[in-house]
Amino acid sequence: MTPEQTGSAFSPARLWSNPASRALIALVLVFVLGCVFNADGAFFKLGTHRDTLRQASVFGILACGMTLVIISGGIDLAVGSVLALVAVAFSLMSIHWNWSPWVVLPLCLLLGAAAGGMAGGVTAWFGIQPFIATLAMMVFARGLAKTLSGGMKVSTAVKQADGNYHYVDVPAIFRFIDNRILGGHLSMVTVIFALCAAVAWVLLARHRWGRELYAIGGNEEAARLSGVSVAWTKLLAYAASGALAAVAGLCQAAQEQQGDPEAGVGYELTAIAMVVIGGTPLTGGRGGIGLTLLGTLTIGYLDKILSINAVPEASRLMLTGAIIVAAVLTQRRRRS
Amino acid sequence: MTLLAADSLRSPLVRLRGIGKRFGPVQVLRGVDLDIFGGEVLVLAGENGAGKSTLIKILGGVHTDFDGTIEIDGQVVRPRSPLEAAALGVAIIFQELSLVPTLTVADNIFLGRPLTRRGFVDDAGQRAAARRLLDQLGLDIDVDQRVEDLSIAQQQLTEVAKALARDARVIVMDEPTSALNAPEVEKLFGLIADLKARGCGIVYITHKMEEIERIADRIAVLRDGEHVGAAPAAELPPAKLVNWMVGREVEHQFPRHAGQPGAERLRLDGFSVWRNGRGNRPTVEGVSFSVHAGEILGVGGLQGSGASDLFGGLFGAYGAQVGGQAWLDSRPLAIASPRRAIDQGLAWLTNDRKATGLVLPLSIIANATLADLPRLSTAGWRRPPLEIAAAREQGATLALRAASLDMEVGLLSGGNQQKVALAKWLQTRPRLLLLDEPTRGIDIGAKREIYQLMNDLTARGLAILLITSELPELLALSDRLVVLHRGRLTAEFSRAEATPEKVLAAAMGRA
Numbered sequence: 001m002t003p004e005q006t007g008s009a010f011s012p013a014r015l016w017s018n019p020a021s022r023a024l025i026a027l028v029l030v031f032v033l034g035c036v037f038n039a040d041g042a043f044f045k046l047g048t049h050r051d052t053l054r055q056a057s058v059f060g061i062l063a064c065g066m067t068l069v070i071i072s073g074g075i076d077l078a079v080g081s082v083l084a085l086v087a088v089a090f091s092l093m094s095i096h097w098n099w100s101p102w103v104v105l106p107l108c109l110l111l112g113a114a115a116g117g118m119a120g121g122v123t124a125w126f127g128i129q130p131f132i133a134t135l136a137m138m139v140f141a142r143g144l145a146k147t148l149s150g151g152m153k154v155s156t157a158v159k160q161a162d163g164n165y166h167y168v169d170v171p172a173i174f175r176f177i178d179n180r181i182l183g184g185h186l187s188m189v190t191v192i193f194a195l196c197a198a199v200a201w202v203l204l205a206r207h208r209w210g211r212e213l214y215a216i217g218g219n220e221e222a223a224r225l226s227g228v229s230v231a232w233t234k235l236l237a238y239a240a241s242g243a244l245a246a247v248a249g250l251c252q253a254a255q256e257q258q259g260d261p262e263a264g265v266g267y268e269l270t271a272i273a274m275v276v277i278g279g280t281p282l283t284g285g286r287g288g289i290g291l292t293l294l295g296t297l298t299i300g301y302l303d304k305i306l307s308i309n310a311v312p313e314a315s316r317l318m319l320t321g322a323i324i325v326a327a328v329l330t331q332r333r334r335r336s
Numbered sequence: 337m338t339l340l341a342a343d344s345l346r347s348p349l350v351r352l353r354g355i356g357k358r359f360g361p362v363q364v365l366r367g368v369d370l371d372i373f374g375g376e377v378l379v380l381a382g383e384n385g386a387g388k389s390t391l392i393k394i395l396g397g398v399h400t401d402f403d404g405t406i407e408i409d410g411q412v413v414r415p416r417s418p419l420e421a422a423a424l425g426v427a428i429i430f431q432e433l434s435l436v437p438t439l440t441v442a443d444n445i446f447l448g449r450p451l452t453r454r455g456f457v458d459d460a461g462q463r464a465a466a467r468r469l470l471d472q473l474g475l476d477i478d479v480d481q482r483v484e485d486l487s488i489a490q491q492q493l494t495e496v497a498k499a500l501a502r503d504a505r506v507i508v509m510d511e512p513t514s515a516l517n518a519p520e521v522e523k524l525f526g527l528i529a530d531l532k533a534r535g536c537g538i539v540y541i542t543h544k545m546e547e548i549e550r551i552a553d554r555i556a557v558l559r560d561g562e563h564v565g566a567a568p569a570a571e572l573p574p575a576k577l578v579n580w581m582v583g584r585e586v587e588h589q590f591p592r593h594a595g596q597p598g599a600e601r602l603r604l605d606g607f608s609v610w611r612n613g614r615g616n617r618p619t620v621e622g623v624s625f626s627v628h629a630g631e632i633l634g635v636g637g638l639q640g641s642g643a644s645d646l647f648g649g650l651f652g653a654y655g656a657q658v659g660g661q662a663w664l665d666s667r668p669l670a671i672a673s674p675r676r677a678i679d680q681g682l683a684w685l686t687n688d689r690k691a692t693g694l695v696l697p698l699s700i701i702a703n704a705t706l707a708d709l710p711r712l713s714t715a716g717w718r719r720p721p722l723e724i725a726a727a728r729e730q731g732a733t734l735a736l737r738a739a740s741l742d743m744e745v746g747l748l749s750g751g752n753q754q755k756v757a758l759a760k761w762l763q764t765r766p767r768l769l770l771l772d773e774p775t776r777g778i779d780i781g782a783k784r785e786i787y788q789l790m791n792d793l794t795a796r797g798l799a800i801l802l803i804t805s806e807l808p809e810l811l812a813l814s815d816r817l818v819v820l821h822r823g824r825l826t827a828e829f830s831r832a833e834a835t836p837e838k839v840l841a842a843a844m845g846r847a
Contacts, residue, residue, distance in 0.1 A: 207716055209716065211709060214702070215706055216695060218697040224674060225653060225674050225684065226674065226678075226695075226760065227707050285696075285697040
């Protein structure tokens with residue numbers, strides 16, 4: 001691309017050269033698909049959209065954290081397990097121990113951030129590849145979740161001293177998170193997702209730390225020689241990803257009304273797909289939260305459209321795989 | 337370009353005619369003629385950037401887009417890959433070796449053309465053949481050892497064996513002794529003598545005068561991408577060789593206006609840098625000099641001199657792997673990290689803007705403010721208006737030409753990229769500027785602007801340490817000069833004393 005072109009006004013070529021507009025085109029295509037295969041008008045019902053957003057929210061929260069890490073040139077495979085770990089811890093503390101949400105929520109976020117930060121620290125200081133370090137945390141956190149829960153789902157059926165089970169009420173904080181607002185038209189988890197995206201966006205776009213993440217992902221050595229403390233900056237990205245995985249874990253537990261140590265298996269891969277479909281390249285240094293939002297909606301709606309048209313899950317998975325490849329092919333940067 | 341009379345009785349193994357090559361706007365080779373004969377060592381001499389590496393990469397099939405012709409045994413050929421060049425009998429041993437570290441010596445020797453039996457690799461046969469080959473060469477290397485477990489010298493010798501296994505008749509060695517100790521060098525020279533006796537043609541690139549005197553049969557000299565001449569080594573004593581390598585007057589292009597130097601800015605006393613860790617030989621050893629405010633001190637040296645490592649060491653790029661004393665404005669310089677160096681007023685323009693200078697996917701603004709973000713933000717929150725103002729101010733100072741300051745730096749021309757890298761460092765308000773190859777790969781217009789900038793900066797009291805591999809540029813811009821050879825300071829010159837011949841001789845270890 002020449003400087004003259006960047007300065008020019010609207011043109012189709014310019015639109016296509018911009019990753020945001022390419023991601024938007026993909027989303028629009030999915031919407032067109034939805035309008036054509038509307039399953040006897042189901043696609044035009046408000047409730048369908050509310051549910052699509054609700055189902056995409058947990059993944060979207062993970063994808064926001066994943067975006068931070070991927071922009072720094074890394075990857076975080078641990079988010080699905082951290083989600084399960086926090087879901088278990090949240091349920092234990094809220095349902096079984098009856099702790100106040102004012103204590104439980106900060107502890108859960110801290111737990112997620114610590115898990116992410118540990119993986120990040122191993123990457124940053126020992127030079128272990130992010131893939132390996134977060135893979136290790138993925139396995140470890142899953143094990144910890146199973147240990148805490150004793151391998152069982154942590155539900156409202158609480159075992160008594162006499163060995164019998166007795167059902168307790170779902171805690172208020174669970175109900176709050178799983179609530180709907182605006183006359184039942186918007187799920188609370190979608191609001192939480194929007195908040196997470198907003199915070200991640202502000203940090204990336206307006207904070208020094210965000211700029212330094214881009215610099216590290218774009219050229220780590222140049223960033224280091226420009227005075228960026230590479231290790232801490234990276235560690236914070238993984239800690240933030242862990243904290244966002246914790247938020248996703250809270251939402252997951254509230255929606256299921258239990259802490260399932262088996263929850264979130266494979267979620268990290270969906271989150272990565274959402275980031276990549278949005279147009280943030282795995283090579284780092286580019287991309288952003290806005291793109292990830294588009295990617296989250298694209299996958300979320302695609303899944304919904306296929307399911308309301310009663311496409312069997314087996315075919316859905318194969319189609320999604322094909323679409324990921326197609327999307328990434330169009331997102332690939334053209335040689336300038 | 338006249339070719340000095342080569343031995344007309346023999347016909348050369350390789351005949352290069354009119355070789356030209358350009359990288360974008362920069363013409364790096366122009367009409368180069370070269371003959372390589374069997375049974376002799378041809379030393380290819382020239383300053384850094386004279387075009388030696390480009391020339392051998394053309395011969396070796398690395399660069400395929402060039403002008404002119406290559407003849408091997410009288411046949412015009414055009415190798416399109418290193419593999420094709422190898423099939424033609426040309427092997428190039430680069431400084432970065434092309435062995436696979438995790439494979440054994442035998443596997444490496446036969447890599448790409450294995451001995452096979454019924455479609456499977458004949459492991460026993462390969463090992464026996466490799467052992468025979470190494471024995472013939474008098475090399476004591478275990479064929480079953482992994483290459484990564486060998487010393488650098490053994491790796492290099494393995495590379496030679498690999499070349500011979502492919503019937504190479506022309507073997508090019510690019511600074512093969514830079515990582516070797518004295519006994520290893522002897523071993524290599526012994527092998528070279530052996531190869532000569534077998535009728536191989538050796539092309540040897542080196543910056544060390546003592547090596548040239550020892551092994552050269554003939555010497556060809558490149559300067560600024562042109563062939564200056566070739567002569568039997570006996571007819572080219574060191575003084576004359578140096579004269580061939582320099583001999584270029586471009587002084588009028590450099591309008592250096594030296595002012596009166598001010599107070600002492602930086603002082604080094606026995607300064608050493610262990611770039612590769614304390615256990616290894618320091619790449620800078622016991623260097624002492626000082627530079628004053630308003631002064632440009634040139635640091636001369638050829639490849640492997642350690643000049644860039646001196647900059648990196650001062651800047652804290654290798655952490656605290658330094659020894660000796662350093663004072664900045666009469667206070668001890670704390671060397672720990674780049675951040676500490678920047679905070680104390682140091683700036684280091686590295687010699688490779690794409691690899692270590694710029695973040696190519698980011699905008700001009702993001703790059704120009706990267707090193708100064710702590711000052712440009714409040715409690716961690718960036719202040720875009722301040723950043724835009726800073727980038728605009730530095731851009732104006734440097735006459736940066738770009739459609740928009742939001743443009744990705746990767747899309748700019750080389751000269752403008754260099755200006756962005758400079759903008760980043762000027763934005764930190766440095767007191768001592770370390771410039772490593774500030775004009776590498778940029779056009780003449782941008783070069784002049786950078787020269788003018790250096791005048792302006794020193795007039796404002798900045799001190800500059802300058803590395804440039806272009807000797808005329810070094811001589812014309814430096815108020816004083818120090819010269820390094822293999823990490824040690826070999827000479828110091830005032831502007832009046834310095835001549836190209838003296839500086840080059842000192843850089844080659846002949847002070």
